[in-house]
Amino acid sequence: MVRVNWCCGILVAIAIGQGVFPIETIQASPWDNILESFSRRPKPPLGGRGDEFCAISPRRLPDGIERTSGDRLLFVWKGSISKIEVHAKGVAAPLWSQLVNSEARQWLYTGTPLLAGAHYEWWIFNRFAVNETEPTFRVPFQVIESSERDRVTLELTELNSQIRDTKKWVSAEEWSRKRSQYFISQGLFVDAMREILSVLRPSQELRTIWQQIPVDLCKR
Template sequence: MYKLLLHTLVFSTIALSTVQVLSNQVTLAKKSSIQQIFSWASISRILFSKKPPVEPRKGGSRPTDAICMVSPDAPAKPRIVWSDRPLFVWKGRVQTIAVRPIDSEQDLWNQPVTETQNITYQGEPLQPSQTYKWVVNSLRFVPFKIMDTKERDRITAELQTLENQLQAQGADTEAIALAKAKYFADSNLWSDALQQAYSVPNPSDGLKEMIKNIGNLCDVPKSDGHNSATR
């Protein structure tokens, strides 16, 4: 009887361990399948391709005051942005960041900045279909436009569905941010794609490397002449 009980306990322990291992393997497999769909390296390759989709605007006559406004960037027309609290990314020595209506010199929001090359807008939500400009050091600006309400609502709903599906698969915060970044990149919404990248609190080495190199976009040659100072 004792031997039977001992064998039963041993078998139960092995069975439970096997179930736990299989469960962990399933979870890892799900996360792995999510990561295999796309990667930060994939986004990085697109960003730094021969003709990158992001077109930073440079300004400054001397190396000591040179500033490159990376995102929102400056193609021929103002970049459309989904987020009503966009992320601003730059390279160079910036003291103040501000947001104004395109036809006004009145700040809606401004912020001193030190020892950083990016900041998220923290004012009242920007309005759909309106064009704004983000201003550095009260001198240079880049215009951008918030997406119209109908399109924003459609994308918001699709992103929520995507997030729900990934959470059900056991995706972590970074995997969800990556999937959203891919969604935005596929839609040519590069400001929003980069905002997802910068939103991850504890980024992986691959994401850290991509973010570290974002400023190098300012050094990528352009052939269309959209990199001149705005003012």
């Protein structure tokens, strides 16, 4: 006969008459589903990653284009680069250009607001390239149409109201997690990434997510 007790997230099974056999199950982090969603994303083509560099957000997709709902976005990458630019699709002159130090791994776009429905490219420059005046990588992305953006804005407002209506204190990290889950459900991983990285005082679980996402998204 087996008696099963639940205590503090740990399952304990006791086989009566046959000795005691404790079985522990580690309680899942609330961030695990989000990490799994990023891990399942298609790997970029070789032009979107390399031994020293990997575009994390936005990223090159093997079939399709990265989408975002915001008029500003957070660029995230792995590796050392020297400059990033934003270009309207097919336009040589940059809308925005930013020199970055070798230790930087993310940068917030601060140029003119991006237009709904428009297509853009993220240009990445490597100071060690043979021709450092030419971008090493170009990553296309698109801002969603205004009607879809309005819907996302409305649904986020409703989500915020639902969180407030729980009548209990919700941490900034939990708030960000729920919003990032929403963005993932809409296929807006660029927006989800910005939410994930926006938490000022992250828990150890979230720090682990920060460390694991580049590993999962950049591995060959």
